[in-house]
Amino acid sequence: MGLLPPARLDRDRAFYPVVAIVIASYYALFAVMGDSTQALVLESLAGAVFLAVAASGFRSSLWLVVVALAAHGIFDLSHGALISNPGVPRWWPEFCLTYDVTAAAYLAWLLKSRRIRLPPDSRSPFGARKDRLRNCRPTTRGRPRCDRRTAGPIIARRVTR
Numbered sequence: 598m599g600l601l602p603p604a605r606l607d608r609d610r611a612f613y614p615v616v617a618i619v620i621a622s623y624y625a626l627f628a629v630m631g632d633s634t635q636a637l638v639l640e641s642l643a644g645a646v647f648l649a650v651a652a653s654g655f656r657s658s659l660w661l662v663v664v665a666l667a668a669h670g671i672f673d674l675s676h677g678a679l680i681s682n683p684g685v686p687r688w689w690p691e692f693c694l695t696y697d698v699t700a701a702a703y704l705a706w707l708l709k710s711r712r713i714r715l716p717p718d719s720r721s722p723f724g725a726r727k728d729r730l731r732n733c734r735p736t737t738r739g740r741p742r743c744d745r746r747t748a749g750p751i752i753a754r755r756v757t758r
Contacts, residue, residue, distance in 0.1 A: 610713065613704050614655040617665045620697065621647035623689075624682060631684025639680045643672070659713065663705045670697030 621644040628636035647665055654661030673694040676685070707713045 610659065611655060613659060613662045613666070613700070614651040616700060617651040617654075617662055617669065618648050620666075620669060620693065621651075623693070624676070624680075624685065627684035627686075627689070628682050629684070631682055633681075633683055636680060636682040636684070640682060643680070659704065659708055663701050663708070666697050666701035666704065670694045670701065673697065 624640040625637060625644055628640045647669055650665040650668075651662055654663075654665060670693070672679075673690045676682075676690050704713075
C-alpha cells in the first residue's frame with residue numbers, strides 16, 4: 598500500500614474488491630503447493646464466500662469490502678485450527694492478518710473521508726439505499742415527478758393557454 602497513494606492506483610472502485618478476491622485466493626494456491634486436495638476444496642469454499650462478498654460490495658457498497666477484508670483478517674487468526682493446509686508458510690497468517698486489517702482500515706478511512714466516490718444509491722454503510730424520491734418536486738397535481746434514471750427532479754412546466 599506504500600505506492601498506492603502517490604501512484605493513485607486505488608482511485609477505481611474495483612481495486613479493493615479485486616484485492617479482497619486475490620487475498621482470499623492465496624490459501625487455495627498454498628493448497629495446490631502443498632498437494633492437498635482436501636485443503637484445496639475447503640480453501641476454495643472459503644474463498645468463494647469472500648469472492649461473493651467482495652463482488653456484492655463492488656456492486657452495492659464498498660463498506661462490504663471493508664467487512665470482507667477485516668473478516669479475512671479474523672479468518673487468518675483461526676485458519677490453522679479450521680483448515681489443515683500443509684502449503685501455508687508459518688509466517689503467512691500473521692502477515693496476512695496485518696495486511697487485511699490495515700487495508701480494511703485504510704479503505705474505511707478513504708470511504709469516510711470521501712476520497713473514493715460511492716455510487717449515488719449507496720452513500721451509507723452496507724448498501725442501505727436512501728429514498729430516491731426525496732429530492733423530487735411536487736407538481737400542480739400534488740404528486741412528485743422525478744427522472745427515474747438519475748432520481749433527480751424534473752421541472753414540470755405549466756402549460757398556459
